[in-house]
Amino acid sequence: MTAERHHRQRILAEVGEEGQRRLARASVAIVGVGGLGSPVALYLAAAGVGRLGLIDDQRVEASNLNRQVAYEECDIGRAKVEAAAGRLLLLDPALRVDARQENVRASNVAELFSEYDLVVDGTDAFETKFLLNDAAVLVGKPLVYGAVLQWGGQVTTIVPGGPCLRCLFSEPPDPDSVLTCEQAGIIGAATGVVGSVQAEEALKVLLGVGMLLSGRIFQHDGLRGETRVTVFPKDPDCPACSPRARITDLQRYAEQVSPRGHVLT
């Protein structure tokens, strides 16, 4: 790490020399390196986070390029994690990147959380988002949740002891009721806004500064140009993070939660 590269952050009171060293020692897993993961990875690499884990099993497609700005046209057909790792190393050759071409499942999620200081959700399937939430609660690691569709999206940060995604929405939506990004469409800039907010939250968690979006949800409607941050409480009956939680063991996740992330009774 050269002193000059991160000069503008080191002179920021909220970061400083010590904060910059903290970032250099930190590790972040980015699950899903698509519309959200692209800006998250680019900005965390630029900011000086020492090690990034990129987790995604997909390959770059032409229809990704309207929003997934970590890639180039010549990357079409390549594994996303490899292409993204290459791009990040062009930005900072000192970065450590783990390119993991795999999917996150109940069987490997605990190990993933144990290897990194923080996890950023860049996925597009609700069952995976709820799995990451449940794992963050059970393992006790911070998670920056994000979701995006059409012109907008949302972000909240789950920290140990704080409210979780299931305090906000106890169950994932019925898959028949939600439109996929393919059906509904998406504007690249919206993924950029949401992903940049996620990256900002990740930096604040690692630095231990500022007010996090813990118990608050950022909601952005780019079409109307409306951005709001709303407070939400911990649910005393939350199936994941309350004393009455029914999701208690990732090894028994299949018994406790349906394949779609719904809590089984």
Place this chain on the structure above:
Amino acid sequence: MAEASLTAEQRQRYARHLALAEIGPAGQRRLLRSSVLIVGVGALGSPVALYLAAAGVGTIGLADHDHVRLSNLQRQVIHSMAGLNRSKVDGAARTVGALNPDVKVDAIEATVDEHNAMELLQRYDVIVDGTDTFHARYLLSDAAYLLRKPLVHGSIFRIEGQVTVFVPGRGCYRCLYPEPPPAGAIEESEQAGVLATLPGIIGTIQAAETIKQITRAGDPLVNRVLLHDTMAMTFREVRYRRNPACPTCGDRPSITSLADSHAVVGADEGRR
């Protein structure tokens, strides 16, 4: 019929736009025919250029006189080590071209000033302010108003940023900030810190507002400025109106050319 003029490759690349009611094939063709000038290819210009290129804006003008320095790579994510010590516009043009060959890039290695601003701005449909000095912001605002072009304004300082859209006749930068701060009141930008992600948030909102200007989708951030505080993680909207006494866009304007603009701004006001 409507999609006939998009190639098969374009229908794939822009599939997620074609699915959006507010864009669709007609909106995509409008994007491909449009032209945007991004003044300043640094912290704000990086995400603006990346996302406008990804969206398929047909012509993107990139104007900047600077070269890429190592300390830029902490937040200027369109650049890379390969472009170090080389011109910012050339490096950014390369990244844009690799992302989307549909985009024609005008690499303008120059400072936009009172001598060239009118000639440069008049070639484009929408102007995006990615500069970091008050002088440049007043100049772009005056020039955009005189040419009756929309200007998508963004600025960042340390841990705070703001974004708004100036549409001719509905207020300009001088309506929002009648006077620059006194010289010395604000640190030189080189001396002020900045968090890497802040320009990402502001620049991507600028990109979205630019796309809305081109496609006429949604409600633009006109007559309202969105203020973001990174540490509090708050977003506040403040409304403003055209100032009838504004020297540029008021009822009896005194700035009718950029020579007047230069006189009003002053040559040595504080940089930001």
